[in-house]
Amino acid sequence: MALTPLQQEFVLHFGEMGSRWGINRTVGQIYALLFLSPKPLNAETITDALAISRSNTSMGLKELQSWNLVRLRHFPGDRRDYFTTPDDLWEIVRTLVAERKKREIDPTLIKLRELEMQGSAGDDYAEARISELRELIEMMTGFYDEMEKLETERLVKLMTLGGKIAGLIDKASGAFPALTKRS
């Protein structure tokens, strides 16, 4: 399968960005290719579209599956595995955020709680800083949990409220005088 110039450039960009996103070039390219493909692709097709080894494709797909970023499909009379990305971009974003939280935040939250439990015998500053950090992360992950629960439609509304957000917050929480415009 030869790539169109548009696909080509998109795929190469995702490959290059891969390292900044915590995945490798191949994984980025495979994902990009699937993302732009209207039909599910099998490993063989991916291998030759990207000019990589068959084993590299296999590992890349395994990695993408561990991120829940691809869906497996089958066709009657063909026993090869075919892969796609979800049509719904919001679903993709939700997965991406959930997985990054799991890998980048949760382990640290666990570690911070551990460190607080075991105490510190006189290292008061460090203990306070760790505890403050743990609280902040808990607040943010709590907020994330709420966002996660919202239907896409509400999420879109929230995101497009623009300048109205500040006022809303104030109304919802009994505005703190110093923050309101009048007085």
Place this chain on the structure above:
Amino acid sequence: MALTPLQQEFVLHFGEMGSRWGINRTVGQIYALLFLSPKPLNAETITDALAISRSNTSMGLKELQSWNLVRLRHFPGDRRDYFTTPDDLWEIVRTLVAERKKREIDPTLIKLRELEMQGSAGDDYAEARISELRELIEMMTGFYDEMEKLETERLVKLMTLGGKIAGLIDKASGAFPALTKRS
């Protein structure tokens, strides 16, 4: 400077997480050390606390400076550079998010716009997908820009609104019947 067991474990954890966060072990460790230190530290002190080479410390600090994650301090009669992290954790989070956006999102947004400009001659599906992705990222970065503008106090309120958020959104945007409880 010998580390307390608490500092030690925190520093090692941040070192290990470094690779998942897109920085290297040393950079993670230096940051962790500064974060827990009540006083600014100079390069020499960092070097021996972490048992790394002086040049590695220099590179790590440079990297942290490029992320705007450390502040430079000086003391009278001492011409060495001393480094700290901000006391305010919210400031740290804001910086972190801004820098990650700059490195992980902005280049892709630019690339997507480029690809849309140059068109595609018949690759309709890819073109539609790219355009949809670009729109979604624009919506999210627009929302980020709004959040970014909020004072920390309002941000905290928003994050701790809990279950009230859905109702708020509905009220603010003339609730969509299908989403409200009544009817």
Place this chain on the structure above:
DNA sequence: CAGAAGTTTCAGAAATTTCTGAAATTAATA
């Protein structure tokens, strides 16, 4: 200006990650 103190640069060494080809494994079909 000469020397000392502090910092950065940089080429190569060390470590780590990614990728490949070959072999092994799994599963379907004859």
Place this chain on the structure above:
DNA sequence: TATTAATTTCAGAAATTTCTGAAACTTCTG
């Protein structure tokens, strides 16, 4: 059950990233 097709595993090769020590540079001080 033997054969074929598809996929995975894995040891080592290749590429990349990180780290170090030595040299270069910068800035201050006597």
